[in-house]
Amino acid sequence: GYDLRAHEQFGYSRKLVTNDKAELKAEIGFDWAQEDYLGDVDPNYMNILAARVLLGGSYKFNDKVSIADTFEAYENVIDPTDVRLLNTAAVTSTLSGKLSLKVSHSLIFDNVPVEGFKQLDQTTMVTLVASLL
Numbered sequence: 804g805y806d807l808r809a810h811e812q813f814g815y816s817r818k819l820v821t822n823d824k825a826e827l828k829a830e831i832g833f834d835w836a837q838e839d840y841l842g843d844v845d846p847n848y849m850n851i852l853a854a855r856v857l858l859g860g861s862y863k864f865n866d867k868v869s870i871a872d873t874f875e876a877y878e879n880v881i882d883p884t885d886v887r888l889l890n891t892a893a894v895t896s897t898l899s900g901k902l903s904l905k906v907s908h909s910l911i912f913d914n915v916p917v918e919g920f921k922q923l924d925q926t927t928m929v930t931l932v933a934s935l936l
Contacts, residue, residue, distance in 0.1 A: 804917030807839040814855060823863070830857040834877055844918045851885070853877040867897040888912040905930040 814832015821827075836851040859873035872892045879885035893907035911924045 804840055804842070804844065804920045805838055806841045807837075809837045811835045812855065820860075825860065825862045827860040828858075830859075831855070838917075840917055842919070852880050853885075853887075854880055869895050871895070882915075885915045887914075901934050903932045903934075905932065 812832055812834045814830055816828060816830040819827045819829055832855050834851075834853045834855045836853065838849045838851065840847050840849075855875065855877050857873065857875045859871070861869060861871035863869040870893065873890070875887075875889040877887040877889075889909065889911050891907060891909040893905055895903055895905045897903045905928075907928050907930070909926045909928075911926075913922055913924075916922050
């Protein structure tokens with residue numbers, strides 16, 4: 804339902820755990836989203852000011868396989884009933900010295916979705932990464 808969506812954010816980020824195998828970070832801050840909607844949605848443009856919290860982590864099983872997960876929550880500060888939750892999980896595997904494969908899945912929940920769209924959206928992606936250097 805978006806023709807264009809842009810975000811500006813500021814806040815505080817802190818690594819809670821960092822070692823050779825794992826990383827865990829937390830963020831808290833503020834998000835300003837500008838949303839331009841498709842079709843006959845009225846209004847067709849909106850500014851959303853939201854508080855933002857993020858918790859993300861990754862773990863390397865070995866030199867070839869790792870997992871990552873990120874959870875974000877946004878609460879509209881003008882209309883606190885407008886809440887968005889995002890979760891993205893990924894598995895990455897090195898196939899060779901130059902190629903790796905990443906499979907990720909995102910769930911996006913918006914309790915006040917764009918008119919004509921559902922509250923829950925999901926995306927699964929398979930990405931092949933080639934390292935040139």
